[in-house]
Amino acid sequence: MHTTHDLTREDCARLLGAGVVGRVAISTPNGPHIVPVNYSVHDESVLVRTTAYSLLGTYGRDAWLCFEIDHLDHEHESGWSVAVRGRATFVTDLDELASLGRGWGPRPWAAGQRTLVVRIPWTEVTGRRLGAGADPSQHLPVQRPA
Amino acid sequence: MHTTHDLTREDCARLLGAGVVGRVAISTPNGPHIVPVNYSVHDESVLVRTTAYSLLGTYGRDAWLCFEIDHLDHEHESGWSVAVRGRATFVTDLDELASLGRGWGPRPWAAGQRTLVVRIPWTEVTGRRLGAGADPSQHLPVQRPA
Numbered sequence: 001m002h003t004t005h006d007l008t009r010e011d012c013a014r015l016l017g018a019g020v021v022g023r024v025a026i027s028t029p030n031g032p033h034i035v036p037v038n039y040s041v042h043d044e045s046v047l048v049r050t051t052a053y054s055l056l057g058t059y060g061r062d063a064w065l066c067f068e069i070d071h072l073d074h075e076h077e078s079g080w081s082v083a084v085r086g087r088a089t090f091v092t093d094l095d096e097l098a099s100l101g102r103g104w105g106p107r108p109w110a111a112g113q114r115t116l117v118v119r120i121p122w123t124e125v126t127g128r129r130l131g132a133g134a135d136p137s138q139h140l141p142v143q144r145p146a
Numbered sequence: 147m148h149t150t151h152d153l154t155r156e157d158c159a160r161l162l163g164a165g166v167v168g169r170v171a172i173s174t175p176n177g178p179h180i181v182p183v184n185y186s187v188h189d190e191s192v193l194v195r196t197t198a199y200s201l202l203g204t205y206g207r208d209a210w211l212c213f214e215i216d217h218l219d220h221e222h223e224s225g226w227s228v229a230v231r232g233r234a235t236f237v238t239d240l241d242e243l244a245s246l247g248r249g250w251g252p253r254p255w256a257a258g259q260r261t262l263v264v265r266i267p268w269t270e271v272t273g274r275r276l277g278a279g280a281d282p283s284q285h286l287p288v289q290r291p292a
Contacts, residue, residue: 023214027177027178031211032231033171034169034171034213036227068182070169071184
């Protein structure tokens with residue numbers, strides 16, 4: 001049995017900034033869904049590209065969403081997770097889209113035009129660490145070059 | 147850019163049976179949450195232990211939940227994800243709890259009494275594979291001994 005430790009907002013921000021893949025939870029009329037996504041971080045928001053006809057495109061506008069990243073190591077019974085919650089908006093301003101496009105690191109893996117950008121602000125940021133002595137920065141989902 | 151392939155229900159069942167950690171999405175009055183969990187599979191259901199005062203304990207009874215596992219490899223831009231959705235029930239029958247207890251593999255990593263067992267039936271099972279040529283069984287979250 002291990003104890004659970006809360007991560008500071010600084011730790012959470014560092015982990016969020018270093019990752020590139022995560023999951024979005026969205027509530028729909030027939031219950032919640034979890035969607036794996038590529039993401040980017042900009043101005044204390046998580047940015048996700050999607051399509052207009054996706055679950056996020058259909059139900060995401062002005063909806064409260066949860067975005068999560070984690071590293072769960074079963075063998076060592078340790079890990080961490082960070083969750084961001086906020087009311088999502090669709091980025092529609094052309095100048096803003098162009099500016100985001102320049103800074104957008106990861107391209108989506110899946111084919112298809114993903115022209116819709118969903119922004120989830122870090123209104124609520126929570127992070128937890130499980131297991132003793134684990135340094136979250138040693139288990140980043142991917143080390144993004146600085 | 148890679149194509150997305152749907153996984154068969156058999157593939158999904160195999161991946162679900164091999165894993166031990168995943169995530170549950172739950173809708174609450176103030177929006178969806180994602181909770182990392184240890185889990186077990188029993189009779190085409192996902193079983194999760196929690197506490198009565200947790201989010202799952204508070205909002206999970208008879209609620210539609212989504213459970214997800216994935217392996218997302220950013221470096222190779224490939225991966226897979228499996229999501230299960232169903233109306234959750236709390237397992238309260240003492241005989242059933244005792245029987246589940248005997249078969250329950252992974253113990254929870256976090257301290258605290260987790261006496262509540264939430265069952266999420268595989269009413270809806272969907273799985274997707276991203277990237278060409280990847281064999282999902284080569285990237286199981288953990289290989290549980292048979």
